C-alpha cells in the first residue's frame with residue numbers, strides 16, 4: 001500500500017506518518033524542505049518519541065521523500081500509484097499544492113481508474129473540501145465530472161500536540177501520547193482505508209468544531225495571553241493563575257456554544273475540557289507560544305477558533321464572551337517579527353486602528369456586538385502586562 005503525504009513537518013512525521021506506517025503503508029513524503037527530504041531518503045526511517053515519563057519510541061519505517069520544487073514529475077508519478085493521499089501543510093498552503101495534485105490526478109486518470117481519497121489533515125473546517133475546490137480550478141469542466149466519481153475528498157479532524165522539534169536528529173519527532181483522527185466516511189470513494197486510529201463518522205461537523213473550538217481555542221489562551229504576559233512556552237503560561245482563569249472561562253464560553261449547537265452532554269464536555277487543560281500542562285512537552293500563536297490573521301478569521309465560538313456564544317446566550325474577547329484582544333496585540341501574519345496585523349493596526357483591523361480580519365459586520373466587547377478587553381488586559 002502506498003501513501004503520498006504532503007508536508008513532512010511536525011504533524012506529518014509525528015502523527016500521520018506514524019499511523020500510516022502502523023497500517024502497513026509505505027509513505028512518500030512530499031515537501032519543499034530539501035534537508036528533510038534528503039534525510040528521509042538516506043535513513044528511510046525515523047523515530048517518534050512519546051512525550052511521557054517512559055519516552056516510548058516507535059521507529060517509523062518504509063518512508064521516502066520527494067522535493068516537490070525540484071522533482072514535481074516524481075510527485076505526479078507517486079500520485080498515479082497511490083492508495084491514499086494526505087496533507088498536513090497548513091491551511092494557507094492547500095492552494096499552493098493544489099496544482100501539482102491536479103496534475104497527478106490527471107495523469108492517474110489516464111493510467112487507471114481506481115478510486116482514491118485525498119484527506120487534508122489541517123486545523124480548519126472543511127480542509128479537504130477546500131483542497132477539492134482548489135484542485136478543481138486546475139481542471140476542465142469535463143474532468144471535474146469524471147473526477148468526482150472516483151476521487152474523494154473527505155474532511156477530517158486531527159488532534160495531537162506536536163511542538164517544534166529541537167533534536168540533533170533532523171527527523172526525530174517528540175509527540176504527546178494522545179491522538180485523535182476523525183474522517184468523514186460519507187465522502188470516501190471506493191473502499192474505506194483501513195488505518196488503526198482513524199474514526200470514521202457520517203457527519204464531521206460536530207467533531208471538527210468540538211476539536212477546533214476546544215483544543216485550539218484553549219491553546220490560543222496560553223499562546224496569546226501568555227505571549228502578552230512575557231511567557232515563552234505554553235507550559236510556563238499554563239502555570240500562571242490569570243492564564244488558568246482565562247482558559248477555563250474561554251472554554252466554558254466555547255463549551256456553551258458547542259453544547260447548545262450540538263446538544264453535547266454537559267458532563268462529558270467538561271471531562272473533555274479538563275483533559276485538554278491537562279494536555280497543555282504535560283511537563284514532557286516544551287511548546288513555544290510562538291508556534292501555537294502562529295498566523296494570527298488566520299486565527300482571527302470568521303470561522304476559526306476565536307471569533308466563531310465567541311459569536312455563537314453571544315447569539316445563543318445573549319451574554320458577553322469576555323474571556324474569549326480577552327484572548328481576541330491579546331491576539332490583536334500579538335507581535336513577532338518572525339511571523340509574517342503578525343507583522344502584517346501590526347501594520348494594519350498602525351494604519352487603520354484596532355476596530356477597523358478587527359472588522360477586516362474577522363469579517364465582522366460594522367456594529368457587530370463583539371467588537372466593542374473586544375475593544376473594552378484591549379484596555380482590561382493592560383493590567384496583565386508585566
Ligand SMILES: NC(=O)c1ccc[n+]([C@@H]2O[C@H](COP(=O)([O-])OP(=O)(O)OC[C@H]3O[C@@H](n4cnc5c(N)ncnc54)[C@H](O)[C@@H]3O)[C@@H](O)[C@H]2O)c1
Pocket residue numbers: 006007008009010011012030031032033068088089090091093096097121122123158159160161162163
Ligand atoms: N503540530 C500540531 O500540534 C498540529 C496538530 C494538529 C494539526 N496540525 C495541523 O497540521 C498542519 C501542519 O502543521 P505542523 O505543525 O506539522 O507544521 P509544520 O510547519 O511542522 O509542517 C508543515 C510542513 O509543510 C511543508 N510545506 C510547506 N509548503 C509546502 C509545499 N508547497 N509543498 C509541500 N510541503 C510544504 C513545510 O516545509 C513543513 O515541513 C497545520 O494545518 C496544523 O494546523 C498541527
Ligand SMILES: O=P(O)(O)OC[C@@H](O)[C@@H](O)[C@H](O)[C@H](O)CO
Pocket residue numbers: 123158159160161162215216219220291292293294295
Ligand atoms: O496548528 P495551528 O497553527 O492551527 O494551531 C496551533 C496549535 O493550537 C495546534 O497545532 C495544536 O497543537 C493542535 O491542533 C493539537 O491537536
